[in-house]
Amino acid sequence: MTAPTTPPELVQLLTPEGERVEHPDYDIDLTAEEVRALYRDLVLVRRVDLEAVALQRQGELGLWASLLGQEAAQVGSGRAMTDADMAFPTYREHGVAWCRGVDPLHLLGLFRGVNHGGWDPYEHNFHLYTIVIGSQTLHAVGYAMGIQRDGAEAASLVYFGDGATSQGDVNEAFIWASVFNAPVVFFCQNNQWAISEPLEKQTKIPLYKRASGFGFPGIRVDGNDVFACLAVTRAALRNAREGNGPTLVEAFTYRMGAHTTSDDPTRYRVADELEAWKLKDPIERVKAYLFRSQLADQEFFDKIEAEAEQLGKDLRARCLALPDPQPTAMFDHVYVEPHALIDEEREQFTTYLSGFEGAQ
Amino acid sequence: MTTLTLAKALNEGLRAAMDADSKVLVMGEDVGKLGGVFRVTDGLQKDFGEDRVIDTPLAESGIIGTAIGLALRGYRPVCEIQFDGFVFPAADQIITQLAKMPLRSLGKLKLPVVVRIPCGGGIGAVEHHSESPESYFTHTAGLRVVACSNPVDAYTMIQDAVRCDDPVVFFEPKRRYWDKADVEFGAPGLPLDQARVARPGDDVTLIAYGPMVKTCLEAAAAAEEDGRSVGVIDLRSLNPLDMPVVRDAVNRTGRCIVVHEAPVFNGLGGEIAARVTEQCFYRLEAPVLRVGGYSTPYPPSRLEDHYLPDLDRILEAVDRVFGY
Numbered sequence: 038m039t040a041p042t043t044p045p046e047l048v049q050l051l052t053p054e055g056e057r058v059e060h061p062d063y064d065i066d067l068t069a070e071e072v073r074a075l076y077r078d079l080v081l082v083r084r085v086d087l088e089a090v091a092l093q094r095q096g097e098l099g100l101w102a103s104l105l106g107q108e109a110a111q112v113g114s115g116r117a118m119t120d121a122d123m124a125f126p127t128y129r130e131h132g133v134a135w136c137r138g139v140d141p142l143h144l145l146g147l148f149r150g151v152n153h154g155g156w157d158p159y160e161h162n163f164h165l166y167t168i169v170i171g172s173q174t175l176h177a178v179g180y181a182m183g184i185q186r187d188g189a190e191a192a193s194l195v196y197f198g199d200g201a202t203s204q205g206d207v208n209e210a211f212i213w214a215s216v217f218n219a220p221v222v223f224f225c226q227n228n229q230w231a232i233s234e235p236l237e238k239q240t241k242i243p244l245y246k247r248a249s250g251f252g253f254p255g256i257r258v259d260g261n262d263v264f265a266c267l268a269v270t271r272a273a274l275r276n277a278r279e280g281n282g283p284t285l286v287e288a289f290t291y292r293m294g295a296h297t298t299s300d301d302p303t304r305y306r307v308a309d310e311l312e313a314w315k316l317k318d319p320i321e322r323v324k325a326y327l328f329r330s331q332l333a334d335q336e337f338f339d340k341i342e343a344e345a346e347q348l349g350k351d352l353r354a355r356c357l358a359l360p361d362p363q364p365t366a367m368f369d370h371v372y373v374e375p376h377a378l379i380d381e382e383r384e385q386f387t388t389y390l391s392g393f394e395g396a397q
Numbered sequence: 398m399t400t401l402t403l404a405k406a407l408n409e410g411l412r413a414a415m416d417a418d419s420k421v422l423v424m425g426e427d428v429g430k431l432g433g434v435f436r437v438t439d440g441l442q443k444d445f446g447e448d449r450v451i452d453t454p455l456a457e458s459g460i461i462g463t464a465i466g467l468a469l470r471g472y473r474p475v476c477e478i479q480f481d482g483f484v485f486p487a488a489d490q491i492i493t494q495l496a497k498m499p500l501r502s503l504g505k506l507k508l509p510v511v512v513r514i515p516c517g518g519g520i521g522a523v524e525h526h527s528e529s530p531e532s533y534f535t536h537t538a539g540l541r542v543v544a545c546s547n548p549v550d551a552y553t554m555i556q557d558a559v560r561c562d563d564p565v566v567f568f569e570p571k572r573r574y575w576d577k578a579d580v581e582f583g584a585p586g587l588p589l590d591q592a593r594v595a596r597p598g599d600d601v602t603l604i605a606y607g608p609m610v611k612t613c614l615e616a617a618a619a620a621e622e623d624g625r626s627v628g629v630i631d632l633r634s635l636n637p638l639d640m641p642v643v644r645d646a647v648n649r650t651g652r653c654i655v656v657h658e659a660p661v662f663n664g665l666g667g668e669i670a671a672r673v674t675e676q677c678f679y680r681l682e683a684p685v686l687r688v689g690g691y692s693t694p695y696p697p698s699r700l701e702d703h704y705l706p707d708l709d710r711i712l713e714a715v716d717r718v719f720g721y
Contacts, residue, residue, distance in 0.1 A: 178466060213456075216454055
């Protein structure tokens with residue numbers, strides 16, 4: 038496979054070389070401080086990801102799904118939300134979690150096996166990670182139907198990948214959103230690969246074009262351009278909040294790493310492809326832009342680098358200090374209301390445990 | 398007291414639940430203008446509007462998936478699956494999402510969603526319209542599974558299911574939709590997770606739920622003519638099971654037969670038999686017997702009378718349980 042060329046219909050506001058470019062339909066007016074903040078997000082999110090991969094390699098996490106290469110798609114869309122908007126992630130949205138103020142330790146806890154997600158979805162308006170592919174698209178649409186009924190000024194933003202577009206649930210979500218005119222934005226990170234299956238195993242047409250068949254607009258954005266992702270998602274969310282229904286945003290990006298730490302991409306893709314995408318790195322272009330525009334100096338970059346190092350270090354220490362849950366924790370929260378069978382089994386298990394020597 | 402069919406009792410129960418809480422929604426295929434294919438939601442859309450009684454696209458996974466989203470936003474959706482055999486496209490959302498999200502969130506999320514499923518056979522229907530899929534759901538931790546058997550329970554149980562903060566799979570015995578009984582509006586019923594002694598008995602205990610309760614009561618009445626005192630337990634709740642009520646009854650009789658339409662193999666009867674054996678071992682006079690469907694797909698309707706447990710199959714089992 039040859040490296041994908043930039044398709045003509047792609048919304049781009051910042052080239053891989055760090056040049057600001059115009060687009061007739063989308064623009065963004067960012068202060069220097071806002072650009073620096075986006076850069077900081079991108080760098081810190083990548084650092085969290087790097088630390089998590091290392092922790093997995095050292096046996097501290099059972100698994101990790103790296104977001105390497107998708108930082109701009111996640112930070113751009115993540116920063117497009119208002120506090121009232123609700124995000125529905127897959128299991129790779131570490132950058133969006135960051136934007137929503139979720140402590141990365143919670144993400145590590147999940148992949149360490151301490152729990153299935155320890156954050157409060159309502160505190161951050163960031164739903165739990167969904168591992169079954171595409172299921173969360175329907176939850177996002179239902180949530181958006183709730184927003185409609187509440188008369189609230191908010192929207193759902195749901196994340197999924199190129200592979201998920203083949204799922205029935207995603208297609209049902211498109212239909213529901215369209216028919217009910219639900220305030221939801223479908224944010225598809227097309228990272229070109231569903232584990233080992235390339236995009237052509239999922240679709241014969243560009244993914245964003247799927248939307249027209251369902252009766253709502255679809256837009257393809259440069260997923261490695263944080264400005265464009267922010268601008269396009271912001272516009273789509275505003276449109277949804279104003280009662281104009283759903284939008285499908287296809288963020289055209291690339292999964293630079295493995296699907297997860299259990300995967301070996303050398304078995305199914307060529308190194309040239311990776312090299313081509315490295316030239317489109319989402320962070321380097323912002324750095325180049327900041328330099329070129331004299332919006333930041335070396336001192337700024339050094340400061341961010343130091344902050345990232347400290348973040349990684351702290352995160353590692355806190356991850357290693359995560360206690361294993363109590364054995365009986367598996368019985369907690371299975372039901373909200375009392376449940377005779379769970380109560381009975383918890384009691385049996387507690388009695389069983391107490392029979393061991395040294396048991397408390 | 399008002400005489401109502403089971404379908405109408407559900408309708409009145411839903412109406413009361415919607416009156417009591419503006420967050421209660423009804424959603425499903427044809428539930429609006431038509432009032433559902435069994436008319437359980439008849440008139441609700443007219444009275445509560447299209448925002449609360451939602452005719453959905455024809456996609457069961459979508460119904461449950463969007464109901465989950467609505468519940469996350471604070472609503473209490475009551476979903477109708479049109480027929481038992483059509484629940485399977487929604488099985489993924491029910492099993493991987495609806496059942497597990499409260500635990501996944503460490504209790505920060507609750508999903509008060511009711512999944513109504515007309516179940517069972519005996520109505521001469523085509524394929525996929527007569528099934529008893531309850532064991533798929535009782536086997537899934539995180540779901541409560543209940544089955545109503547009569548109009549009085551139907552009226553209260555549907556309201557209790559809506560009020561419950563856990564997801565509830567609610568089975569409705571479709572061949573009993575037209576059975577009538579006197580229902581008192583506003584009267585509370587037994588708690589949702591409790592079984593009911595439908596008929597006390599001293600010699601043998603029949604354990605049933607949903608459509609088979611009536612059949613068991615008829616069998617018990619027939620057995621009485623032969624001088625046998627046959628008790629009937631209506632389980633009502635299939636997960637959790639109300640074992641104290643079952644235990645008390647079996648300890649009295651020493652003989653137990655579980656009756657359901659679902660295939661015997663790996664059916665709920667196996668679970669009940671195992672628990673009764675453990676908990677009533679020294680009181681049992683005979684092994685726990687099971688009467689149910691065969692290990693075949695549900696047959697064409699001209700054969701369903703042979704497939705479904707009926708009065709004679711139950712009485713034959715009563716005879717057998719006295720043979721030990």
